[in-house]
Amino acid sequence: MKPLLWTVAVFLQTLTGSCGSGVQFTKHPSNQTVSQGNEVRLGCAVEGVTEPDIVWMKDGEKLYSTDQVFLILGEQHWETSHSVKSVQQQDAGQYWCEVEFHGLTFSSQRAWITVEGVPHFTQEPQDVATFPNTPFNLSCAAVGPPEPVEVLWWLGGVQEGEPQQSPSVLHVPGVNSSIKFYCEAKNTRGISVSRTGTAHIKVLPAAPAALQLLRTTGNNITLSWKPGSDGYSEISHCTIQVVRISGRRWALPPQEVPVPPYKHTLTGLRSFSNYSCRVSCVNEVGPSPFSPWLHFVTPESVPSAAPRNLSFQLSEQQLFLQWARLKEDELQGRLLAYKLQWTHGGEPQEPLLFKDNTAQISGGGRFFNASIQVAACTAVGCGPWSPPVLVLPALAQVQVQRSHVWVGLLLGLLVATIVGLLLAVAAQRRGKETKFGSAFKAPGPETSVFFTAARSFSRNGNDFHESTLESLCISNELKNKLQDVLIPERLLTLGHMLGKGEFGSVREAILKREDSSVVSKVAVKVLKSDITSAGDIEQCLKEAAHMKDFHHPNVIKLIGVSLHRRHGQRLPIPMVVLPFMKHGDLHTFLLLSRLGEEPFDLSLQTLVQFMLDIARGMEYLSSKSIIHRDLAARNCMLDESMSVCVADFGLSKKIYSGDYYRQGSVSKLPVKWIALESLADNVYTTQSDVWAFGVTMWEIMTRGQTPYPGVENSEIYEFLIKGERLKKPADCREDIYEIMHRCWSPVPKCRPSFQQLVTQLEALHLTLTPTTPLKEPLLYVNLEEDNREMDRGGAVGPRILGPEATAEASSWGVPWQRGAEDEEDWLMVASEAAMAIGGDYRYIVGPCGAFAEEGDEMRSTGGRGALGNRVLGELRDEEDDAVINV
The missing domain is CATH 1.10.510.10 (Transferase(Phosphotransferase) domain 1)
Structure with a gap:
């Protein structure tokens, strides 16, 4: 029983700062009350530890000091102090010191530092937004020591009432214009002045700004904007006005949008149509003025209707076809071609493309008893097919009408059977043909394209339109600044990838003048x-x-x-x-x-x-x-x-x-x-x-x-x-x-x-x-040989040029900047019609500006070699180490 009591006594001794090891505090910090700006010093001494690490604590947190000094009072007896030369209110609190020994922490007695000075605020008056002549309250609170603290209010530069005990609430019956206010806190040490607040009068918000097209998905357009000043009242919602311009202005119902966020998606818009929109935001006072109009064009889509009134005239020499043009709203894009498909004997034949709504086809006899359908095509795809029309000669039609009744019945039954079969096949084909992406391929074995029709849609034809700055969603100021430096795309021929980063790449290219006189x-x-973000494009x-x-x-x-x-x-x-x-x-x-x-x-x-x-x-x-x-x-x-x-x-x-x-x-x-x-x-x-x-x-x-x-x-x-x-x-x-x-x-x-x-x-x-x-x-390092050797794909190592090579020294470069990338070159030159029919009319830009066959790109560029790969690895490592999300 006695050993157990002795163990408990030792444990209790340890908790109170002393143990069998002899560790004990011989000096403790003492309570102090000082005036603000004066110096304060706390002392602490510990005995029984060799070179102790004495740490000062304040309100449970360690104090870090770079000038802490330890004094040796005797063997294993040390003293340290903590001082503040100019004490402030934030220095007030509870202090003590701690020392660790054999995994145990020993603490001194705790002492308080009380700072007396001018009052400091625990609550300062805040800005107020109110309607004219509407009452409101202002609050202010300050504490010492020393106490008591009195509060005096100032409103519009004029004293309001008499001093009051802190905390204080000022009742303002109302104002009809913006006014400044603050409070003063006073004790025996002096006076403190609070922040200056403002009583704002609520007004209408300002017009929204920076209305822009954020994203386009099909017929859905996402808009974003920045609100103007809120008029000192929270904006509850914004109203969007949308107008479609098609010969005349068609106003759509306004849409109310809860905010934030300040963006909204307009749905159900018509394809390839001109729209204008503007935004107004509303607070509890009322609506703001509208933003400037934003004009945009919705993307193209496949036609929504099939060509109507398909008719024909058939002779032995040719077949003449004609159909009605689609209306602008039905077309939903720029017409690329009319696609004609026909079946004969239940077998689909090679489809044909026509620019106009008429067609003259030689060899009319081969179309006898054929079923023909027409669809309109845009750059996105083809629309629905017209009802099938059976081609019969005019003479055969007259003879059928004049024949005997039994012959007519037999022939009518035969024609009805054929038409029924053709309609079943056409109905099945229609479901497939109107799907996006498959509209230009006929079922069965792949067939070639009608050459005469495709030729009119080549890149060199009149159907290729250069992009202009007007097609971008950028500010007019930026458009005007770049207008005189806009280069037509046809004058550029892209070559090797020189480097790439997070948002793009740099390519070697050939630039020629309009007359091709200078390259x-x-x-x-x-x-x-x-x-595809308009923001990324504008940043570039x-x-x-x-x-x-x-x-x-x-x-x-x-x-x-x-x-x-x-x-x-x-x-x-x-x-x-x-x-x-x-x-x-x-x-x-x-x-x-x-x-x-x-x-x-x-x-x-x-x-x-x-x-x-x-x-x-x-x-x-x-x-x-x-x-x-x-x-x-x-x-x-x-x-x-x-x-x-x-x-x-x-x-x-x-x-x-x-x-x-x-x-x-x-x-x-x-x-x-x-x-x-x-x-x-x-x-x-x-x-x-x-x-x-x-x-x-x-x-x-x-x-x-x-x-x-x-x-x-x-x-x-x-x-x-x-x-x-x-x-x-x-x-x-x-x-x-x-x-x-x-x-x-x-x-x-x-x-x-x-x-x-x-x-x-x-x-x-x-x-x-x-x-x-x-x-x-001698300082030039030649990293490429003659241009002809580079064209052959030879990877050349570095060599030092001597004086005799001075004239050739101007053509050296860095091999990994000249090397081709493994990825496919994204810039393919293709006519829109070729894209539409699924053909592969591509011309891949070669390494020296010439056109190369697909698959020859790597053979014409050469390899990097061991040096290029090794240095590229270090470059990529250093680039990854160079940036971080901040």
């Missing part, structure tokens, strides 16, 4: 073919609009914009035409200098020249109020003269007011290049571009290494907030590292401007010992 090589940036065109105004040797310039018309899609794919950068991107070039099969040296003067080119380009962009937001070596290109051009403005923003841009939506951002304040608050300025420029300088000095090796994307912010930065690269001069390090100042205004960076880099460039210029032949 030049360009690069074309296109959206992915499966992207906005990037082009930015580039249109750029005129600087170190900023990539815009050649033009083209629109690729897609079969079955209302919106074309935008293509941004840029100069062809023969030597690729700077990051790939730097990687090649380290990782190529035959690495080559880049002099310090060359590397500094790269930095200077980028700084000059960014100085120009900043002077145009452009924030790039994605500056990195991978987005800088090398032209024929090895000058660096800043490119890829997919994330760039034009600053229209102020000097910063706040990112408001979720997007992929290059975390390891983003400034500290941008990671914290999504705020981007020219100074944040300077930060990215410093990282780009580090990339250049390391020949393409990934920044912050060993640090994950998710750890970057914590890494930087501790004051850590990129380390000085090996063989990097101190003055160069000093320039890039100043770019990473935590205070944006302390970073150098691009103008200062240009001046510093120019001075640095002049001090370097002149070495072999970059344009010397």
Whole structure:
């Protein structure tokens, strides 16, 4: 019994801060009451522990202090303190210290710090929205210590009533215009003033803005818009007015839409019709003005009716057919052709296509006793078939009428039997033929297309329509800006894939003039073919609009914009035409200098020249109020003269007011290049571009290494907030590292401007010992042979050019930029009629702009080789590491 009691005593001793180990607190923090702004210090001492880790606690949370000092009072006897030099109300609370020993936690006695000062508010008056002359109440509460606290109200700059004990409620009988108000809290220490609130008068909301077409699905159109100011009253719903324009205006019943979200799908619209719509939003005061009208055209569909009044005239030489045209509402699209199918002896024959509603077919005798049907076809498909018509000669019809009664009965019975069989076959065929996608194929063995009819729908004919900016759902301002740089699609011939990303790809292309007198090589940036969002298309065109105004040797310039018309899609794919950068991107070039099969040296003067080119380009962009937001070596290109051009403005923003841009939506951002304040608050300025420029300088000095090796994307912010930065690269001069390090100042205004960076880099460039210029032949790495050899598909390894090859040194490139992709080339040239009948009239663009047979593409492009595959793998790894969803 005694050992058990002794064990319990030891356990209780441990819980109270002392045990058989000798751990005990010899000094405890004491309660203190101090005035706001004065210093306070708490002390704590523990005995019985060697080098203890004494932790201060406040209200159950650990206090982290970088200047905590431990004093040695004796062997295994330690003292520490916690002090606040200027105590504030938030420092008030319960404090104690803890120490761990052998897995047990020992705590000192607890003490309170009470802060006396001017009152602090626990409830401040909030903004109010009210109708004119309607009563409302305002509330205000504040506490000390010291107590008591009195509250005094101010309304419209005039004192309201006498001071009241906190908390206080002010009754306002009503106002007829907006008015400001606040409250004052007073105790023996002083006076505190609350936030200033506003009493708003409820009014009608403002007109909605940015009404746009969000999505098109069949005959359903999804609209989105942004509400105007709510008039200080919550918007309950919005009203959509829709008008169909077909010779005259047909107003549809208005639709009330609950909000949010501020979008709605209009259903049951007619195909291929002109519509206009506008939106008004309603709060408890009433409806807002309407937004501007939005005009749009619904997509095409298959015709809804069959051609009527099919008639014929048959002779031995020819068959003449005629039928009535469909009405515009029945056609539901642009007429491509009339499709005629006929059966003879119960066997389906080869279908024919006709442009007009009449047809003359030679060899009329072969159509005797044939059953004929006609359907109208648009780019989407064919509509229903007309009732079958049996073809008989006129003479046979007269003889039948004049024959004896018994002959007539027999012949009538025979004709009725044949017609019945044909109707049964036609009814079965009709169910199949009107399904989308199978309307142009006849049952049974595949047959060829009537050549004469198909020829009139070739790409070179008059039926091919170039896409215009009017077919896009973009603002008029953007249309006007791009109108003079629009390039017809027929002047572009796409070739190899040079690279691709999340939203599109870059292709090598051939651009010719209208008269085909001049042909030049360009690069074309296109959206992915499966992207149909009007927002993605507008973002791509906005990037082009930015580039249109750029005129600087170190900023990539815009050649033009083209629109690729897609079969079955209302919106074309935008293509941004840029100069062809023969030597690729700077990051790939730097990687090649380290990782190529035959690495080559880049002099310090060359590397500094790269930095200077980028700084000059960014100085120009900043002077145009452009924030790039994605500056990195991978987005800088090398032209024929090895000058660096800043490119890829997919994330760039034009600053229209102020000097910063706040990112408001979720997007992929290059975390390891983003400034500290941008990671914290999504705020981007020219100074944040300077930060990215410093990282780009580090990339250049390391020949393409990934920044912050060993640090994950998710750890970057914590890494930087501790004051850590990129380390000085090996063989990097101190003055160069000093320039890039100043770019990473935590205070944006302390970073150098691009103008200062240009001046510093120019001075640095002049001090370097002149070495072999970059344009010397020995610095060129030839990665492709003669154009003829590339056309034969030979994969050529790198070699160093000697002086005798200077004249040929201007045609080198990077092999993985020239290699063909495994995916099928999406740009197929085809006539709409060929698409409609299911034929395969495709011309695949070859690697050098010539037409190649399908299946020869890989043979004509050559392989990447081991070097290309290895460096491509590293490039993809670094690209994946470069961005993260923020």
